[in-house]
Structure formats: C-alpha cells, structure tokens
Amino acid sequence: MSITYNEIDENIVKKLKEIVGVDYVNDTPAMMQSYMAKGIMGIRAAPPNTVVRPITPEEIQKILVLANDHKIPVTPMAGGLSGGFALPLLENGGILLDCSRMNRILEVDTDDRYVIIEPGVRAGEIWAYFHKNYPEWAPPIADGAPPAATIMGDAIERGFSLVTGRYGPQADMVLGMEVVLPTGEIFRTGSWGLPGAKPFYKYGLGPDLHSLFFGSQGAMGVITKAALKIVPHPEFKTVKAFGFENWEDSQNATLMASKYEMGIADHFVMVQGGNWWLVPTRWQKNKIPKTYDYWKKLGIPEYFMNFEIWAHSQEELDFVCNKLDDIILNKYAKKAKGKVYEQKLHEIQIKSRLLKPNKIAIPYGQWEQGFLFVTWYTPWTDAAECMRIYCDLMEKYDFPPVMWYASIDHCREAIIMPIYCFDSRQKEDYVRLEKCETEVTEIFLDKGWVNYRPNPSIHAPMTYERADIAFKMLKKIKEVIDPNYIMHPGRLAFPWGPKETSKHLVGFK
Structure with missing residues (x-):
C-alpha cells in the first residue's frame, strides 16, 4: 500500500491552538524530546512534531477531524508511563495527543459495582480516592506499576490488575467505553450505547463492538471514558x-x-x-x-x-x-x-x-x-x-x-x-x-503462543504474516474506522502490511 503523511505546518498549529487553547499546544524541539523514551514497553520511538493536550471528548473530536482532513498522523497517550510504547513510530511524528489533563473520576456505583474514569486517571490517585471515600471497594489498578501509571492504559491493553488471579485479564474488568473515532464520531460500547443506560453489560446492543479497541494500541480511536468493575476490598x-x-x-x-x-x-x-x-x-x-x-x-x-x-x-x-x-x-x-x-x-x-x-x-x-x-x-x-x-x-x-x-x-x-x-x-x-x-517469536508462534502487546517491528508483522485471514479482516474494519490510517501508524502492521511496515519505522540512533 502506498500512503504518505503530511507534515504539520503553522496553519495546523494555529488551528490546534484554537481548539484547545494556546497553553495546550507545544511544538518546541526541547518539549518534543522531553516526551521521548525507549524502554519499559517499547524501544522503537520517535519524537512528535507537536504535542496537544485536550480536556474534553469534543476537543479530541475536532483534533482528529482536522488531522484526518490533512492526513497527519496522531498518536494517543494516556499518561506516558509505558515508555516508548505510546510514542510515534515514524520520522514524521505528527501529533502526540496527550490525554493526561483528562483525569476525572466521574462516577462510582457500589451496587452495580463500577467506576467511570477518564484516560488520565492515575493508579495512585484512584487508589487514594477509594481509600478515603469507598474503603470497602477496590479499583482494578495494575499490580507492580508505579502510582503515576494510568488505570485506563492498562485496561485497554488487556493487562493485569491486582486481582487478575481471581477475575481474569484487565480487559474483563471493562464494562463500557466512550470512543472518539478519527472520522469524528463519538460513541459508547456495551449497554452504554443506549442513551440513558448504565454501563452494566459490556456486550451491548447486538454484535459486540467492545473488543475492537482492546489491544488496538491507539490505532483505532481515542478512548475518552471507561467503566471498570470494582471489587470487594476486605481488610x-x-x-x-x-x-x-x-x-x-x-x-x-x-x-x-x-x-x-x-x-x-x-x-x-x-x-x-x-x-x-x-x-x-x-x-x-x-x-x-x-x-x-x-x-x-x-x-x-x-x-x-x-x-x-x-x-x-x-x-x-x-x-x-x-x-x-x-x-x-x-x-x-x-x-x-x-x-x-x-x-x-x-x-x-x-x-x-x-x-x-x-x-x-x-x-x-x-x-x-x-x-x-x-x-x-x-x-x-x-x-x-x-x-x-x-x-x-x-x-x-x-x-x-x-x-x-x-x-x-x-x-x-x-x-x-x-x-x-x-x-x-x-x-x-x-x-x-x-x-x-x-x-x-519464531519459536513461540510455532507453538501457538500469543504476544499480547505486540511490538511493531517483530511481534505484529510476524504474527499477522501467519494469521493472514485475521489481518485481512482487521484491515477491513480499520479502513471503515480510520480510512486515512492516521491513528498511530506503524502499530499492528498498519498501514503497509506485515511484510512492509518495519521498513517505515524509525530506527535506533
């Protein structure tokens, strides 16, 4: 597939500032380098060209529509504690969508047993909040991660929580999500998709759209809210x-x-x-x-x-x-x-x-x-x-x-x-x-073992080269959701496919 991305110019920066405010757009080289990391969960990474820090789903909607119209790559980031995993993969770093300002705990329901959060809510913050206000309940924060790690970042990557041994992977704790697509739609998954309904049933209103965004590594859209199960917290x-x-x-x-x-x-x-x-x-x-x-x-x-x-x-x-x-x-x-x-x-x-x-x-x-x-x-x-x-x-x-x-x-x-x-x-x-x-990876794929957070240069292309039907179906869905492939290009072997994607990734310097 032949696809190219455009660079950010002064006109785009001006429009981004109109969307989120002058204080929340930065394109200075020093600030771009301050976001750089190679480690923790990813070693292929490039600095962005511009960092934008929205605070509402509507701001994200406008940013994605702008980027989609101008074919500018966008990389979503919840809190940045995954190192190189949530950074651009191309020399043209495009927009880094830093969602850390979206840090509200929106609702706690101890009868239906869920909490609704925004992407920037960090483990230490939500743990302290529950300790003070709901000590008999625990949110499913990641076990082993520091207090600054975001709870949503772990959840949408299907990670492990402090109760994984009992309740399963973190994705099983998610009851619903609010998602902004690169084409501008804002929708909710599960029962939450019905206006006025609570996020009590993850599988929703017919065919399940919920799982499309788990493990998507920011390549399908931007998740702006999530409803997570909470569990009893005995003493x-x-x-x-x-x-x-x-x-x-x-x-x-x-x-x-x-x-x-x-x-x-x-x-x-x-x-x-x-x-x-x-x-x-x-x-x-x-x-x-x-x-x-x-x-x-x-x-x-x-x-x-x-x-x-x-x-x-x-x-x-x-x-x-x-x-x-x-x-x-x-x-x-x-x-x-x-x-x-x-x-x-x-x-x-x-x-x-x-x-x-x-x-x-x-x-x-x-x-x-x-x-x-x-x-x-x-x-x-x-x-x-x-x-x-x-x-x-x-x-x-x-x-x-x-x-x-x-x-x-x-x-x-x-x-x-x-x-x-x-x-x-x-x-x-x-x-x-x-x-x-x-x-x-060669050995493990032969044995049928699955990498749950596939990196862009090895795991994803090698896996999808073997699972060609799975990749073909995923690509069809991707082209409906993100027709210009602006969302985190390089992830999940998009847009160039398993055999070509690694040629486009940033190398090591």
Whole structure:
C-alpha cells in the first residue's frame, strides 16, 4: 500500500491552538524530546512534531477531524508511563495527543459495582480516592506499576490488575467505553450505547463492538471514558510464598491449588512468581554477585510463587492459608520433581507486598540504565516450557534471564513476562535485544503462543504474516474506522502490511 503523511505546518498549529487553547499546544524541539523514551514497553520511538493536550471528548473530536482532513498522523497517550510504547513510530511524528489533563473520576456505583474514569486517571490517585471515600471497594489498578501509571492504559491493553488471579485479564474488568473515532464520531460500547443506560453489560446492543479497541494500541480511536468493575476490598489479607527447584514444579503446584475454585482459589487475587534473577537485577550490575549460590544463602528460592490472599474474616483467611499449605506442601510435594517448601516471609515483606500501588517495576532500570517488559500469553500448562526456552535465549544473547509470570483467572492462562535489562545508551543493545526477540517469536508462534502487546517491528508483522485471514479482516474494519490510517501508524502492521511496515519505522540512533 502506498500512503504518505503530511507534515504539520503553522496553519495546523494555529488551528490546534484554537481548539484547545494556546497553553495546550507545544511544538518546541526541547518539549518534543522531553516526551521521548525507549524502554519499559517499547524501544522503537520517535519524537512528535507537536504535542496537544485536550480536556474534553469534543476537543479530541475536532483534533482528529482536522488531522484526518490533512492526513497527519496522531498518536494517543494516556499518561506516558509505558515508555516508548505510546510514542510515534515514524520520522514524521505528527501529533502526540496527550490525554493526561483528562483525569476525572466521574462516577462510582457500589451496587452495580463500577467506576467511570477518564484516560488520565492515575493508579495512585484512584487508589487514594477509594481509600478515603469507598474503603470497602477496590479499583482494578495494575499490580507492580508505579502510582503515576494510568488505570485506563492498562485496561485497554488487556493487562493485569491486582486481582487478575481471581477475575481474569484487565480487559474483563471493562464494562463500557466512550470512543472518539478519527472520522469524528463519538460513541459508547456495551449497554452504554443506549442513551440513558448504565454501563452494566459490556456486550451491548447486538454484535459486540467492545473488543475492537482492546489491544488496538491507539490505532483505532481515542478512548475518552471507561467503566471498570470494582471489587470487594476486605481488610484481612496476607501473602504466602513457596520455593521450588524447577519451573515445572512451580507451574504444576500452582495449577493444583488454583483448581480449588469454590471457596479456596477464589481468594487468590494475585498469583505471581519467577526466578531468582528478579532479585539481583534490581541493583547496579557492577555492585552485586551474579551467581545463585550467594542469593541462596540469603533465602531466595531459585524459583518461587507468591499467593496474595484476601478474605472477609481472620477465620476465613486462616482456612484458606491452611488449605493452600496442605495442597502444595503435602498433596503436590509428594509427586514433585524437586524440593517444595514454604518461603517464610517477614511481616515487613508481607506488608510491603500488600501496599498498593507498589513500585516493583521501577528498580530494574538500575541494572544498566534501561529495561523492557515483553509479554506473552500461553496456556498455563505451557508456562514452564515457555520460560525455559526464553531464559536460554536471553542468556544466548547475553541478557540476564529475568523472568516473571502470573496466573490469569485460576491458571486458565499464564502471562509470561521477561524483563530485558540493558544499557539504553548503547545502540548495540537495542539491536541485540531485537535479534533475541525475533528468535523467540519464531519459536513461540510455532507453538501457538500469543504476544499480547505486540511490538511493531517483530511481534505484529510476524504474527499477522501467519494469521493472514485475521489481518485481512482487521484491515477491513480499520479502513471503515480510520480510512486515512492516521491513528498511530506503524502499530499492528498498519498501514503497509506485515511484510512492509518495519521498513517505515524509525530506527535506533
């Protein structure tokens, strides 16, 4: 497909200022560079040409119509904590639509159990708001993300929340969305699409339009409101941790416990684990030991799994904890390949882990300046094999094999997340990282595993080249919603297709 985008000129900047106000449009080079990041969730990124900061859906509507009329690329951003993931992918950076001013909590309904938010609402803000006003309820903020991360950004990318082990991926917590399309329409999904109706039923008024915008990476439209489920927030909580000597025992013991859904596993709101490399890579590379023998003496299991447990009474909590101990340390341990044991946590460790929102992800930037999360979905029973392959390839390409994984909905799925720790100052590290991920993707697609946040240079084109019918159907929908392909070009192999898109992306400098 032959498609070109136009540059922003003074006339466009003038019109943008008329829409949002002079104070909320900026095209100075220094400000454009201040938005730049290469890491966290994306390493292909270019600075925008102009940043626009709207505050209403109607302002966004006018901006998108203007951009569509002039074929100017637009990249939506909720809060900017995804690093390079929410930045332009082309040398012509176009408009960066910074939605962080849209930060209102609009409604809380504790009977129908939802909260309505705007895209700029951050995890720390909404958690504090509920703590003060609705302490018996919890919003589904992302677990491990810092307080400045937006709750909507995680939701529309189908991420994981602090209750993913019980309630499923974050997308399952979304009941409705308000979306502005690049052609100017503003519509709502689910039951919310009926004027006057509450957002109580996500599947709506006939065929489901809801899911079109999950995982769309800003390539379909701009989500300006979302209704999310809220969950009970009881005061009785703890964290149980178990150690293992191999991935298989970690996987299978957790599966056994998670199958006790009625009355036991329903209390496991977050079940997550990984390998010992998650510990040393939180410090500077040249200041800590890099062999397991050292960390073993400190009580760090080679492989571990944590169960965060919520209950409505101490009696209920004790019952669940005792049952979990029996399942893993008795029933499963008898048939385990290696040693299975409880990792005794200090009360300070438990308190720290239960604190929300936490900052678990942040320290990985200290190892060598940069870090990148890559995430795959597999059946739970494939998780051990997936992580074993991943760790071997990361070591092959000279990365520490840092591996985290978590249960989705009682171990019906696994979310696998390696953490690449690299030197963000070195071009060679970016190239080496992409080589590793290319080899990973070839193997994983053969096995039927799915990247849930596909990057533009590897995962999306390689996946859609194989899933050609899926891409063909998605392209038809895209051309109805976004006929000029202005929304985040380069994402999801649009507009040039799986074989050509990577040629148009910005490189590493």
